[in-house]
Amino acid sequence: MTTRQSTPLQAPLTSAQASLYQQLRAHLAVLKLHDAAEHLPAVLDAAAAEKLSVTAALERLLAIEVDATSARRLAGRLRFACLPTPATLEDFDYDAGSGVDPHLIADLATGRYLESATNILMIGPPGVGKTHLAVGLARKAAESGYRTYVTTAADLAARCHRAAIEGRWATTMRFYAGPTCLVVDELGYLPLPAEGASALFQVIAQRYTKSSTILTTNRPITSWGEVLGDTTVAAALLDRLLHRSVVLDIGGDSYRLRDHHARTHALRAAANHG
Ligand code: ADP
Numbered sequence: 101m102t103t104r105q106s107t108p109l110q111a112p113l114t115s116a117q118a119s120l121y122q123q124l125r126a127h128l129a130v131l132k133l134h135d136a137a138e139h140l141p142a143v144l145d146a147a148a149a150e151k152l153s154v155t156a157a158l159e160r161l162l163a164i165e166v167d168a169t170s171a172r173r174l175a176g177r178l179r180f181a182c183l184p185t186p187a188t189l190e191d192f193d194y195d196a197g198s199g200v201d202p203h204l205i206a207d208l209a210t211g212r213y214l215e216s217a218t219n220i221l222m223i224g225p226p227g228v229g230k231t232h233l234a235v236g237l238a239r240k241a242a243e244s245g246y247r248t249y250v251t252t253a254a255d256l257a258a259r260c261h262r263a264a265i266e267g268r269w270a271t272t273m274r275f276y277a278g279p280t281c282l283v284v285d286e287l288g289y290l291p292l293p294a295e296g297a298s299a300l301f302q303v304i305a306q307r308y309t310k311s312s313t314i315l316t317t318n319r320p321i322t323s324w325g326e327v328l329g330d331t332t333v334a335a336a337l338l339d340r341l342l343h344r345s346v347v348l349d350i351g352g353d354s355y356r357l358r359d360h361h362a363r364t365h366a367l368r369a370a371a372n373h374g
């Protein structure tokens with residue numbers, strides 16, 4: 101019986117080389133460069149086979165670690181962001197009649213607004229895509245490396261309420277000051293208690309001129325006095341929010357009800373012509 105053996109790429113290591121290799125692996129382990137450590141044999145083989153320079157081999161090895169680190173950080177940012185839906189800007193349908201300008205969204209998608217701490221206010225009736233766009237922008241922000249967090253006005257109020265009771269107010273305020281991009285969804289769906297309105301005001305006020313807040317609401321700003329239970333708080337909040345801001349007035353029919361409407365129209369048409 102003949103055994104065919106493929107020619108080894110490299111001559112067997114001498115014991116000095118082997119101990120050097122072990123030491124290199126140990127260095128990578130101490131530095132927690134686990135992906136580089138794992139790919140070390142493959143990179144060394146490739147380096148020998150392709151006659152790579154030391155610089156090229158090191159670059160290849162560290163690029164593996166950098167890629168893995170970036171992927172881990174991105175996953176961490178996305179986990180932290182608490183995106184409530186898988187919505188992306190790419191799957192937003194601009195022909196659905198919401199009147200949203202695709203050029204404006206494309207500009208916002210670059211994240212430039214985050215550098216100037218510009219806020220985004222999305223106003224419109226239910227179902228027109230406010231949450232979709234806010235979450236899409238939040239996802240983009242997280243993907244671009246910005247610390248991002250998505251919440252609702254009701255959740256923010258509830259969390260601040262608990263924090264006040266448990267003596268964690270300052271920590272909680274710092275938490276909401278942290279993200280470069282903070283989404284506060286659904287202001288106006290549930291009435292905020294006075295304390296909740298004041299918590300929201302403090303969050304917006306402390307972020308003012310420092311970092312961007314994306315706020316969505318189904319209520320026109322003229323009725324925010326009602327929404328926040330206090331016209332002075334509403335005026336002060338709007339003052340901070342709108343000082344540097346992009347306002348998206350989103351209209352049209354509810355996307356959620358679109359199919360429903362289409363079916364109703366079809367049924368009606370059939371009934372009229374039948
Ligand atoms: P809102 O927050 O304004 O009440 P949502 O963003 O939650 O509305 O939209 C309701 C549903 O319809 C979601 O599933 C969303 O992804 C979808 N939707 C709304 N508008 C669009 C659109 N223009 N293109 C694609 N999906 C949309």
Ligand code: MG
Nearest residue numbers: 230231285286
């Ligand atoms: Mg919504």
